[in-house]
Amino acid sequence: MTDVHDPKTRSYNMSRIRSKDTKPEMLVRKYLFAQGFRYRLHDKNLPGKPDLVFPKYKTVLFINGCFWHGHEGCKYYVVPQTNKDRWTEKIRKNKANDEKSYSKLKELGYKIIVVWECELKSTKKEATLNALTNLLAR
Numbered sequence: 001m002t003d004v005h006d007p008k009t010r011s012y013n014m015s016r017i018r019s020k021d022t023k024p025e026m027l028v029r030k031y032l033f034a035q036g037f038r039y040r041l042h043d044k045n046l047p048g049k050p051d052l053v054f055p056k057y058k059t060v061l062f063i064n065g066c067f068w069h070g071h072e073g074c075k076y077y078v079v080p081q082t083n084k085d086r087w088t089e090k091i092r093k094n095k096a097n098d099e100k101s102y103s104k105l106k107e108l109g110y111k112i113i114v115v116w117e118c119e120l121k122s123t124k125k126e127a128t129l130n131a132l133t134n135l136l137a138r
């Protein structure tokens, strides 16, 4: 058995995997907390288990990964050529689930904010976080 990755490459890959789900969410959480917003995390009692729930504003916030949630027209949403049909179907299902959760949440009277991961990349994050503050405080 051979390890195709040298240790340096491997730790780089692992840090990429680890940061994939948690980094954008932590960024938003830290920022909003510092701005004085208070929220609940991953509320299982609400449709779609929103990443953040702001009871005071009756608002939920989803931080969506561009690939898993199929961000249309986004450069980070590229379906792999291998098993293309399976990926396409998987992501189609994720999107259908998202839509279902959003409409249930709307019925419950929640305002829904979706932030895409690409909107939190270094060049865009400041504008995104500012816009988020405005949306919440409105």
Ligand SMILES: [Zn+2]
Pocket: 066, 071, 074, 075, 076, 077, 116, 117, 118, 119
């Ligand atoms: Zn995107």
